[in-house]
Amino acid sequence: SAVISQKPSRDICQRGTSLTIQCQVDSQVTMMFWYRQQPGQSLTLIATANQGSEATYESGFVIDKFPISRPNLTFSTLTVSNMSPEDSSIYLCSVEASLGGSRYEQYFGPGTRLTVT
Amino acid sequence: ELKVEQNPLFLSMQEGKNYTIYCNYSTTSDRLYWYRQDPGKSLESLFVLLSNGAVKQEGRLMASLDTKARLSTLHITAAVHDLSATYFCAVETSGSRLTFGEGTQLTVNP
Numbered sequence: 001s002a003v004i005s006q007k008p009s010r011d012i013c014q015r016g017t018s019l020t021i022q023c024q025v026d027s028q029v030t031m032m033f034w035y036r037q038q039p040g041q042s043l044t045l046i047a048t049a050n051q052g053s054e055a056t057y058e059s060g061f062v063i064d065k066f067p068i069s070r071p072n073l074t075f076s077t078l079t080v081s082n083m084s085p086e087d088s089s090i091y092l093c094s095v096e097a098s099l100g101g102s103r104y105e106q107y108f109g110p111g112t113r114l115t116v117t
Numbered sequence: 118e119l120k121v122e123q124n125p126l127f128l129s130m131q132e133g134k135n136y137t138i139y140c141n142y143s144t145t146s147d148r149l150y151w152y153r154q155d156p157g158k159s160l161e162s163l164f165v166l167l168s169n170g171a172v173k174q175e176g177r178l179m180a181s182l183d184t185k186a187r188l189s190t191l192h193i194t195a196a197v198h199d200l201s202a203t204y205f206c207a208v209e210t211s212g213s214r215l216t217f218g219e220g221t222q223l224t225v226n227p
Contacts, residue, residue: 033215035215042218043205048214056212105150106150106215107162108160108162111159
């Protein structure tokens with residue numbers, strides 16, 4: 001398995017500001033992802049964080065709004081830029097971790113609960 | 118566009134009863150996850166189903182996958198209060214991307 005930590009765990013921010021969320025994994029992983037969970041909703045994939053190259057964004061998400069960094073195989077950041085109340089959500093980092101051989105599984109971090117006022 | 122539909126979305130059941138949650142999806146996939154989420158918490162991986170006919174069991178929960186019907190089920194046997202949570206299925210597509218169902222909010226009443 002993989003142990004994932006996120007910082008901050010929660011924050012309250014003013015509209016128009018930006019917040020950077022950090023995701024740290026205890027082992028090297030190839031695949032890292034960022035998801036959003038809006039209040040009372042399911043999870044939606046924002047982007048795949050690729051090491052050494054630009055992130056791959058899903059439809060409806062753009063780099064200017066959600067810039068992502070992936071400087072190495074254990075760390076990634078997601079920035080929520082120019083925030084509005086609609087950005088209030090839980091942001092979760094996930095990783096695909098090898099279980100040995102060709103087996104792998106996806107694990108989620110504890111999430112960052114963001115409230116924009 | 119891949120669609121993943123769960124039903125029911127809300128489930129209230131009595132302790133000791135059995136019930137099944139269904140997860141239908143609209144495109145081919147050979148990997149399906151079931152996760153549990155407690156209020157205010159992150160997701161806990163319950164099962165990974167890898168192939169047609171896969172069945173996995175852990176305690177009172179059993180999950181199965183029928184890739185031909187594009188259907189997975191999560192069966193709850195003799196429910197207990199501790200199983201109260203929201204359960205999500207998620208279908209993996211290219212690039213290991215997950216598309217989630219809407220979630221089933223389960224409440225088990227004494």
